[in-house]
Amino acid sequence: MIAAVARSYVQEARRRVGPKRERIRQIVERLAVEHADAAIALRFRTPLELLVAVMLSAQTTDANVNRVTAALFEKYRRPEDYLAVPQEELERDIFATGFYRQKARSLRGTMRMLLEEYDGEVPRTLPELVRLPGVARKTANVVAAELGHPQGIVVDTHVRRLSQRLGLTRQEDPVKIERDLMRLVPRADWARFPHLLIWHGRRVCDARRPRCEECVLADLCPSSRVRPPAGLAAAERTLS
Numbered sequence: 001m002i003a004a005v006a007r008s009y010v011q012e013a014r015r016r017v018g019p020k021r022e023r024i025r026q027i028v029e030r031l032a033v034e035h036a037d038a039a040i041a042l043r044f045r046t047p048l049e050l051l052v053a054v055m056l057s058a059q060t061t062d063a064n065v066n067r068v069t070a071a072l073f074e075k076y077r078r079p080e081d082y083l084a085v086p087q088e089e090l091e092r093d094i095f096a097t098g099f100y101r102q103k104a105r106s107l108r109g110t111m112r113m114l115l116e117e118y119d120g121e122v123p124r125t126l127p128e129l130v131r132l133p134g135v136a137r138k139t140a141n142v143v144a145a146e147l148g149h150p151q152g153i154v155v156d157t158h159v160r161r162l163s164q165r166l167g168l169t170r171q172e173d174p175v176k177i178e179r180d181l182m183r184l185v186p187r188a189d190w191a192r193f194p195h196l197l198i199w200h201g202r203r204v205c206d207a208r209r210p211r212c213e214e215c216v217l218a219d220l221c222p223s224s225r226v227r228p229p230a231g232l233a234a235a236e237r238t239l240s
Ligand code: SF4
Pocket: 165, 166, 204, 205, 206, 210, 211, 212, 215, 216, 217, 218, 221, 222, 223, 224, 225
């Protein structure tokens, strides 16, 4: 009975907010106003530094990467520099980012390929970027977008959670979520859209306690808990 009420509430919520194609532009526009400062938090000055910072950011925070790269980028300026030291030295220099052995291996493999196949430059296309050792689709998407050539949409934990809550996808797999978002989000917004969701996720739509009462998307979101209908309120009371 409670499940049926919850199901009908979800259906009613989807009906209330309308089709996602009619909501997406407003979602982007409102978030762009709300989080005008939304941008990548990693610090870098060159495409090479961007690539290294994104590779180091796996399984750690951007703030932690920035602490490490402040010194790292003074010592390692060109791809050759990463190959001129023993692997153990590079491991020590990136130790604080975690998974330092794997990351050092990936960095050195990537630098070797950059030198051998790309004249030491960071390539701009996804197929080229994902060939680099240790560079998966998410890393490639971040690098391509930040270099001004977005070819997909970055899906991290915040993008996944918010896309689902906003009813933009029903998928769980990041590749399928990205595919849904690429069909929905205007191409001109592919680079900034993930930043907007990431910052909204950090500031408002928390994983455990979304602050729907403060959310600028409350009337566009089928998961909003602002003024739930009596049916849901009764179901929630029974469940708690
Ligand atoms: S209304 Fe609530 S669930 Fe929906 S996006 Fe805003 S904070 Fe998240």
